[in-house]
Amino acid sequence: MIVFPNAKINIGLNITARRPDGYHDLETVFYPLKINDVLEVIEANELSFESTGLEIPGDMDDNLCVEGYHLLKKDFPKLPPVKIHLHKNIPIGAGLGGGSSDAAFFIKLMNDKFSLELSSDAMMEYARKLGADCAFFIENKPVFAFEKGDEFEEVKLDLSGYHIALVMPDEHVSTAEAYRGVKPAPVSETLYDLIKTPIANWKRTIKNDFEGHIFRDRPAIRGVKAELYEHGALYASMSGSGASVFGIFEAEPDLKNMEENYQVFYNV
């Protein structure tokens, strides 16, 4: 069985409080992107994991798909061993949630393949244990997310009439490091309301709280956002904890000069 885990972007990200468990409360809007990994699972005699494509840091046991297998196996001891093949295409350490998506799609695939009969809520519960971003990818539709980023309210947001371009500078930001640099603060106007306003307003109203310190330490990323605006973006922002930056355009932009320095994905 083969599935195609996709990336996400965060449109707006407000970090509102530090939680007693060391995590942070936040509000963000998750939007699915058309950049995909390929994940194949075959029944086998022993558990194995192999990856092709982009190199994934860490060994087999650190991979979120393998962690997902162990998590399910605890509750479904009869689950047979599987061979997992992941072709990695979503940039890593990019704020695109690639690892989280692989894990969520792995859970959905195992649920289908072995008829585990888990509800969407039950799969989200497993996903939450693997990472804050992970639960979003179970239903994988635009949502306003709150608390740790793993509780959701559906939002009607359809950007299919726009062109989203994604630019990947040659920088990788660790999520934990990104959170350490932020001073949480409550918001005066919730993103849940702001996201319903015209995109032309977003440049003024919708922010990613990570940009402050990450742009200070890594000016190249700030430069990418500025260039997207110079190319006519209606809205541009770093995604999640970076380092990728996306731009929302009315028509397909010509970013050829950016392609010389960065990896550019069009119409994602």
Ligand SMILES: C[C@](O)(CO)[C@H](O)COP(=O)(O)OP(=O)(O)OC[C@H]1O[C@@H](n2ccc(N)nc2=O)[C@H](O)[C@@H]1O
């Ligand atoms: C930056 C975002 O991608 C925005 O969507 C997410 O908040 C990160 O989600 P994720 O990568 O799935 O995060 P996890 O793997 O659960 O956590 C990685 C690290 O990020 C920090 N973390 C994450 C989520 C959150 N709400 N508060 C945090 O402080 C913690 O230090 C944690 O150890």
Ligand SMILES: Nc1ncnc2c1ncn2[C@@H]1O[C@H](COP(=O)(O)OP(=O)(O)OP(=O)(O)O)[C@@H](O)[C@H]1O
């Ligand atoms: N299947 C996987 N794909 C990529 N990274 C993985 C995977 N499983 C575990 N990891 C670990 O997770 C780390 C970050 O992965 P990922 O690419 O999802 O981060 P990110 O782009 O910063 O996403 P996020 O938006 O969730 O912060 C990697 O450095 C790697 O060690």
